[in-house]
Amino acid sequence: MAMKFDPFRELDRVAGALLESRPGLRLMPMDLYREKDHYILSADLPGIDPGSVDIDVDGQLLTIRAERTLRGAEGVKWLTRERESGSFLRQLNLGQGIDTEGISARYENGVLNVMIPVSERAKPRKIEIVSGESSAAVQSATVEAPDAGRQGAVEA
Numbered sequence: 728m729a730m731k732f733d734p735f736r737e738l739d740r741v742a743g744a745l746l747e748s749r750p751g752l753r754l755m756p757m758d759l760y761r762e763k764d765h766y767i768l769s770a771d772l773p774g775i776d777p778g779s780v781d782i783d784v785d786g787q788l789l790t791i792r793a794e795r796t797l798r799g800a801e802g803v804k805w806l807t808r809e810r811e812s813g814s815f816l817r818q819l820n821l822g823q824g825i826d827t828e829g830i831s832a833r834y835e836n837g838v839l840n841v842m843i844p845v846s847e848r849a850k851p852r853k854i855e856i857v858s859g860e861s862s863a864a865v866q867s868a869t870v871e872a873p874d875a876g877r878q879g880a881v882e883a
Contacts, residue, residue: 753795753811753813753814753815753816754815754817755770755771755772755791755793755815755816755817756770756771757769757770757771757817759819761845764844764845764850765842765843765844765845766825766842766843766844766845767840767841767842767843768819768839768840768841768843769838769839769840769841770791770817770838770839770841771837771838772793772795772815772834772837772838772839773837774795774797774810774837775793775794775795775815775834775837776794776795776796777834779793779794779795780792780793780832780834780839781793782830782832782841784821784827784830787820787821787822787823787825787827788818788819788820788821789818789819789820789821789830789841789843790816790817790818791815791816791817791818791839791841792814792815792816793814793815793839794813794814794815795811795812795813795815796812797810797812821843823849824845824846824848824849825843825844825845825846825849826843826844826845826846826847829844830842830843830844
């Protein structure tokens with residue numbers, strides 16, 4: 728069996744393992760976009776058992792946790808092992824205008840999709856403009872002009 732050895736990839740892997748800021752936690756790559764009246768978060772979690780994925784909302788903080796365990800037979804001598812096992816974590820501040828009660832999720836083909844609806848009060852809406860002719864009678868006020876006594880009046 729031929730093996731391909733890339734010293735730079737191995738150096739990146741070792742440096743990444745040594746310099747990782749949170750030992751044991753892995754980053755899950757994600758995309759986030761808005762489509763009409765909801766946001767869609769898509770996170771890559773290949774090889775993750777859907778039962779190990781946990782999504783919760785605490786106030787405006789959305790937290791996604793997942794666990795990947797790699798199975799290997801005892802006594803196996805690994806030639807290369809690039810797939811990481813461990814915990815994955817991602818937290819997002821949702822901000823205002825999100826309907827946290829309506830958040831839903833679906834896991835399919837290694838991708839977790841979280842649908843985050845915008846609350847009704849935060850959705851864009853048209854403001855009706857009422858013209859002066861169709862509104863109630865226009866009120867006018869009379870204000871005395873300074874130093875003119877009662878000779879001139881200004882209508883507002």
